[in-house]
Amino acid sequence: SLSNARKYYHLHKNFERAFEYILKQDLAAIEPGKYPVDGDDIHAAVSLKDGYQAADAKAEAHNNYIDIQVCPSGKEQLGWKPRERCTSPKGEYNPEKDVIFYNDQPDTYFSLQAGQFAIFFPEDMHVPMIGEGPIKKLVVKVKL
Secondary structure, eight states: OGGGGGGGGGGSTTHHHHHHHHHHSOTTTOOSEEEEEETBTEEEEEEEEEOBOGGGSOEEEOSSEEEEEEEEESOEEEEEEEGGGOOOBSSOOBTTTTBEEEOOOOSEEEEEOTTOEEEEOTTEEEEEEESSSEEEEEEEEEEO
């Protein structure tokens, strides 16, 4: 829950700044787009689009950034699996976008609702944007 965000500040030197950015936003009103926060160290993006069926959603992981994902509106389901157990990459790692996709299926699924967040480290393969109808998504990228 975002109300407990302070408990996560110690996990990374830039988490306090990243969470303070999130907590200062009017999440109901924030518009889709890209938002600089602190140079290369922290940046954010907001999207608003219809969710995917689980079979059509993209499994992904990142090498250089941690994702803090927030669902300001809608109900989003996410998938997760330890990256070390992923065996089927879908193409090569893209260093410009800091992403690699996988054909692997998640081991577990969970839901995010308004006021909640998930953190994904490079060790976490994750499948975002599973759901029906419009989902607003805020992703804050924190450089390792």
